Amino acid sequence: MIDIRNLSVTYSRMTSEGRGSSAAAVKNVSIAIRKGQFSALAGESGSGKSTVLMAIPGLLPPGTAVSGEILLDGKNLLTLPENELNRIRWRRIAIVPQGAMNSFTPVLTVGRHVEEVLSVHLGLSRKEALDRIPSLFALAGLDGELARRYPHELSGGQKQRAAIALALACSPDYLLCDEPTTALDVITQQGIIATLKNLVEEKGLGLLLISHDLPLAASVADRLHILKDGELVEEGDPGEITARPRNPHTRALVKALLDLEEES
Amino acid sequence: MTALLDIRNLTAVFPGGRRREPVRALSGLTIALEKGESLSVIGESGSGKTTLLRCILGHVSPSEGSITLFGQDTASADGAEMTALRRRCAMVSQDPYGSLPPTLTVLEAAMEPWLLVRGKHAAGEGEERARNLLAELGLRDETILSSRVRLSLSGGQRQRVAIARALILDPELLLCDEPTSMQDASTRGEIIGILAKRQQSGMSMIFVTHDLFLARKAAPRGIVLHKGLVVEEGLCRDILSAPKHPYTRALVAALPRLTSHGRPK
Numbered sequence: 001m002i003d004i005r006n007l008s009v010t011y012s013r014m015t016s017e018g019r020g021s022s023a024a025a026v027k028n029v030s031i032a033i034r035k036g037q038f039s040a041l042a043g044e045s046g047s048g049k050s051t052v053l054m055a056i057p058g059l060l061p062p063g064t065a066v067s068g069e070i071l072l073d074g075k076n077l078l079t080l081p082e083n084e085l086n087r088i089r090w091r092r093i094a095i096v097p098q099g100a101m102n103s104f105t106p107v108l109t110v111g112r113h114v115e116e117v118l119s120v121h122l123g124l125s126r127k128e129a130l131d132r133i134p135s136l137f138a139l140a141g142l143d144g145e146l147a148r149r150y151p152h153e154l155s156g157g158q159k160q161r162a163a164i165a166l167a168l169a170c171s172p173d174y175l176l177c178d179e180p181t182t183a184l185d186v187i188t189q190q191g192i193i194a195t196l197k198n199l200v201e202e203k204g205l206g207l208l209l210i211s212h213d214l215p216l217a218a219s220v221a222d223r224l225h226i227l228k229d230g231e232l233v234e235e236g237d238p239g240e241i242t243a244r245p246r247n248p249h250t251r252a253l254v255k256a257l258l259d260l261e262e263e264s
Numbered sequence: 265m266t267a268l269l270d271i272r273n274l275t276a277v278f279p280g281g282r283r284r285e286p287v288r289a290l291s292g293l294t295i296a297l298e299k300g301e302s303l304s305v306i307g308e309s310g311s312g313k314t315t316l317l318r319c320i321l322g323h324v325s326p327s328e329g330s331i332t333l334f335g336q337d338t339a340s341a342d343g344a345e346m347t348a349l350r351r352r353c354a355m356v357s358q359d360p361y362g363s364l365p366p367t368l369t370v371l372e373a374a375m376e377p378w379l380l381v382r383g384k385h386a387a388g389e390g391e392e393r394a395r396n397l398l399a400e401l402g403l404r405d406e407t408i409l410s411s412r413v414r415l416s417l418s419g420g421q422r423q424r425v426a427i428a429r430a431l432i433l434d435p436e437l438l439l440c441d442e443p444t445s446m447q448d449a450s451t452r453g454e455i456i457g458i459l460a461k462r463q464q465s466g467m468s469m470i471f472v473t474h475d476l477f478l479a480r481k482a483a484p485r486g487i488v489l490h491k492g493l494v495v496e497e498g499l500c501r502d503i504l505s506a507p508k509h510p511y512t513r514a515l516v517a518a519l520p521r522l523t524s525h526g527r528p529k
Contacts, residue, residue, distance in 0.1 A: 044448040044449075045418065045419075045420065045446075045448065046418070156309075185308035185309055185474065186308070186474065186515065186518040186519055186520075187308070187514050187515060187518045189518065189520075190517075190518040212448070213520060214449065214522065215520040215521050215522045216520035218520075218522060219520045219521070219522075242522045252450055253449055253450060254522065256449045256450040256452070256453045257449050257522050258522060258523065259453055260449075260452070260453060260477045260478065260481055261477050261521050261522060261523050262523065263480070263501060
């Protein structure tokens with residue numbers, strides 16, 4: 001389990017006048033991510049969703065003030081030295097970053113990206129890495145032949161699936177996905193969400209989906225968390241939250257969405 | 265009554281190159297819109313919806329077919345006539361980053377179309393209109409109004425400035441290309457409400473979106489575009505409740521919704 005306890009994150013930044021200022025992005029957030037469970041963190045833009053995600057593998061910018069605990073099987077990741085974190089990143093906790101589709105190096109084939117991850121993190125040879133690609137791509141719902149292609153030769157949906165395959169390269173226990181379907185058409189989105197759901201149900205991964213799309217998050221997650229201005233305002237069963245929102249912000253959000261869905 | 269917009273058998277083909285096939289963006293599209301009538305255009309990326317808007321404004325020349333805008337055939341309109349036609353329309357582009365002047369302040373950006381058309385001597389009235397529009401769209405804070413677009417606005421706020429720019433000259437036909445894609449759910453409803461008020465006072469609108477729920481809210485009537493072809497048309501209500509074409513059925517089935525907790529297989 002990844003047990004986030006009372007996480008607070010404050011970014012420090014320099015103003016144009018050269019003075020330092022700080023902004024609290026996440027305040028006292030607690031979330032548990034369990035293996036075999038699909039968790040979702042929903043919120044509007046600027047609510048702090050990505051900050052929570054990036055704090056888990058210790059990828060916030062240097063100088064950011066972080067407090068609380070992030071326990072991975074009881075070990076606090078926030079106090080772990082960098083070399084130990086590096087053994088956890090990708091191998092135990094992998095991320096599909098926001099805009100993953102645009103994060104491939106254009107001059108390398110998609111397969112070379114996977115080889116690099118396997119070589120750096122697991123010390124595999126090129127031959128060993130190549131052998132793993134077909135099954136890895138199949139997990140992400142991709143034809144292994146596509147590994148020979150360059151990123152620009154794939155469609156948006158294929159690139160997103162390749163980013164998922166890349167994150168799965170070292171068989172992580174936990175997968176953290178930041179808006180993995182935002183730039184995609186809804187029919188493509190549906191397929192990718194089904195693939196993620198399958199990874200949780202068949203492979204027992206612990207998954208955290210970050211999305212601004214409450215209907216999407218609620219329709220797929222086992223457990224839903226709603227973030228507003230850096231604070232967790234609601235958490236629980238998605239059906240329960242959308243049927244009986246307790247927080248005024250969630251109520252307004254659910255009402256706005258239902259107004260759109262239901263015929264006026 | 266002459267139609268506001270009469271599009272017959274519109275086909276738009278982008279020529280290919282040495283290594284590219286020609287792209288048929290629109291095939292044989294026919295639409296008629298009366299004054300005060302609105303239409304939602306539903307389609308996903310690559311369906312041809314943006315090309316349709318660009319054809320109406322004369323930015324893309326049809327390969328076949330005709331477009332009659334305010335009773336005038338756009339193919340035979342000369343430069344000055346086309347400008348006159350365009351002035352009766354307004355467009356909210358898909359990309360609020362590329363379509364706003366970055367160095368103007370928010371207030372100046374909202375006023376700019378007014379000043380270009382009405383001239384500097386009408387600046388007082390322009391500012392008042394811009395302020396009212398921006399306030400209606402939820403941008404009231406004086407520090408935001410006086411700061412530069414480039415420095416201080418989120419994507420959602422930029423889209424609202426783009427809508428203010430489009431409405432400031434009271435267009436007869438508003439062309440909206442995914443105008444609320446960067447808005448949070450609660451703001452999206454407010455913007456659709458603002459556009460609905462304009463429609464009630466006679467403005468026509470073509471509202472392009474991939475979101476069927478939003479399409480139904482924006483206009484009663486809609487067409488579904490898929491790979492440049494109209495695959496379904498009718499009342500948005502009926503398209504959502506009883507889609508006929510296999511593509512529309514897939515689209516409706518894939519829509520995430522709060523009301524039914526349909527979990528993906």
